[in-house]
Amino acid sequence: MAKVLGIDLGTTNSVAAVIQGGEPTIVENAEGARLTPSIVAVNPRSGERYVGQVAKRQAVTNPENTLFSVKRLMGRKFQDQEVQNAINKLPYKIVSGQDQNAHVEMAGQSFPPPQISSFVLQKIKQDAEAKLGEKISQAVITVPAYFNDSQRQATKDAGTIAGMEVLRIINEPTASSLAYGLDKAKTDATVAVFDLGGGTFDISILQMGDGVFEVKSTNGDTYLGGDDFDQRILDWLIQDFRQETGIDLSNDRMALQRLRDAAERSKVELSAVLETEINLPFITADSSGPQPPRQKP
Amino acid sequence: MTTEPNNGNQPDALPFSEDGNDYLGHLSVEEQVTVLQDRLQQSQLEAGQNLEAAQRAQAEMVNFRRRSDEERINLGKYANERLINKLLPVIEEMDLALGHAENVGANDSWLEGVKLIQRKLDNLLQSEGVTEIEALGTEFNPMEHEALGAVATAEHPSGYVAEVVRVRVPVA
Numbered sequence: 094m095a096k097v098l099g100i101d102l103g104t105t106n107s108v109a110a111v112i113q114g115g116e117p118t119i120v121e122n123a124e125g126a127r128l129t130p131s132i133v134a135v136n137p138r139s140g141e142r143y144v145g146q147v148a149k150r151q152a153v154t155n156p157e158n159t160l161f162s163v164k165r166l167m168g169r170k171f172q173d174q175e176v177q178n179a180i181n182k183l184p185y186k187i188v189s190g191q192d193q194n195a196h197v198e199m200a201g202q203s204f205p206p207p208q209i210s211s212f213v214l215q216k217i218k219q220d221a222e223a224k225l226g227e228k229i230s231q232a233v234i235t236v237p238a239y240f241n242d243s244q245r246q247a248t249k250d251a252g253t254i255a256g257m258e259v260l261r262i263i264n265e266p267t268a269s270s271l272a273y274g275l276d277k278a279k280t281d282a283t284v285a286v287f288d289l290g291g292g293t294f295d296i297s298i299l300q301m302g303d304g305v306f307e308v309k310s311t312n313g314d315t316y317l318g319g320d321d322f323d324q325r326i327l328d329w330l331i332q333d334f335r336q337e338t339g340i341d342l343s344n345d346r347m348a349l350q351r352l353r354d355a356a357e358r359s360k361v362e363l364s365a366v367l368e369t370e371i372n373l374p375f376i377t378a379d380s381s382g383p384q385p386p387r388q389k390p
Numbered sequence: 391m392t393t394e395p396n397n398g399n400q401p402d403a404l405p406f407s408e409d410g411n412d413y414l415g416h417l418s419v420e421e422q423v424t425v426l427q428d429r430l431q432q433s434q435l436e437a438g439q440n441l442e443a444a445q446r447a448q449a450e451m452v453n454f455r456r457r458s459d460e461e462r463i464n465l466g467k468y469a470n471e472r473l474i475n476k477l478l479p480v481i482e483e484m485d486l487a488l489g490h491a492e493n494v495g496a497n498d499s500w501l502e503g504v505k506l507i508q509r510k511l512d513n514l515l516q517s518e519g520v521t522e523i524e525a526l527g528t529e530f531n532p533m534e535h536e537a538l539g540a541v542a543t544a545e546h547p548s549g550y551v552a553e554v555v556r557v558r559v560p561v562a
Binding site: 346347375 | 450454456457479487533535537540549553556
């Protein structure tokens with residue numbers, strides 16, 4: 094029996110997993126990473142299409158043709174408040190399609206969001222096939238519990254365009270509960286699932302009984318995620334360093350990049366430990382000598 | 391185990407279980423045939439399911455063995471990758487430290503000695519296949535480069551690398 098790919102199609106990053114020996118196992122992408130950025134771009138000069146990490150690497154030089162956070166637009170009408178909010182925050186063009194749905198523009202061409210997501214799913218599928226050494230033709234894709242029918246259908250369409258039969262669309266909090274084996278718990282329970290993603294933060298209350306999950310309520314902040322944590326740590330480091338030394342690191346490209354990497358690394362470390370240290374010797378130098386910041390967030 | 395008397399119209403006792411639940415002696419021959427056919431069908435169905443499960447497990451085992459072999463090969467091939475990735479920022483900081491030492495006029499012979507150590511480290515990395523990607527003045531290629539921003543310059547055409555901010559950056 095062929096493998097079914099379980100896909101978390103995220104706003105910022107996507108992940109794929111398969112069942113191996115009865116356990117869900119993350120499938121690494123072609124770059125050897127567990128996360129694939131949900132980003133698609135086109136080189137306006139060559140017309141070459143980039144997906145994932147490669148698209149992310151060129152984003153700042155090609156913002157009009159680099160599509161990210163497309164999940165925010167999936168299955169939504171152009172007039173929806175969420176779409177209007179996104180127009181103000183996203184650097185690429187969002188237009189109204191013939192179906193009145195929000196479409197996105199890349200290299201002068203208009204695309205429905207499911208098609209953009211299908212490019213991400215296609216890469217995930219191809220990378221998984223290469224990794225597992227077998228063809229993948231079926232998938233289960235997760236969506237936020239608050240997605241309506243139209244958004245779920247749009248997600249399913251994305252999977253179909255990517256060449257997969259979408260067996261099921263599962264609520265994200267349900268999928269994470271299943272991953273923690275809560276369906277096997279003997280007693281009925283009410284569970285709160287927090288989902289802190291790269292750009293969104295959701296909370297869902299699930300009621301479990303006889304292995305069946307019911308979403309009782311869901312809420313969250315659609316513009317708060319791990320990226321904001323990185324930025325906060327970065328801002329704190331810059332501010333603290335300025336206070337201590339009088340030097341503004343925000344104008345120093347190299348220092349800024351090293352601080353950004355260190356901020357993200359410390360955030361990741363703090364998921365597992367209570368304390369971490371940011372130690373960046375020779376971050377900058379003035380006439381009095383090197384200025385190393387050493388902080389404990 | 392229970393037995394019932396044979397009244398002569400029915401065949402000899404049919405199979406029944408130890409606890410007697412499967413006893414069919416009280417049924418007519420036709421009914422017994424129907425029940426047995428149902429049981430046969432059920433057994434055939436279960437046998438089919440078991441065969442499928444066994445084949446699936448076998449296929450999974452073959453795939454698992456193949457993946458394990460691949461992982462073992464890759465482990466040998468890329469064993470140093472993680473370590474080198476972690477070392478790169480440290481080496482970058484050493485470059486910065488040496489650059490700074492030159493600016494502040496550190497002792498020449500001491501500086502020369504440390505530079506020799508740095509060269510040794512570079513050679514070691516080269517022998518492990520780690521080489522610097524030439525970027526300055528080349529066309530920007532997201533497969534190899536990461537863009538941190540765009541600057542206007544007369545020195546390079548648009549879409550070319552105008553400045554290299556960091557070289558020794560971990561790849562993943």
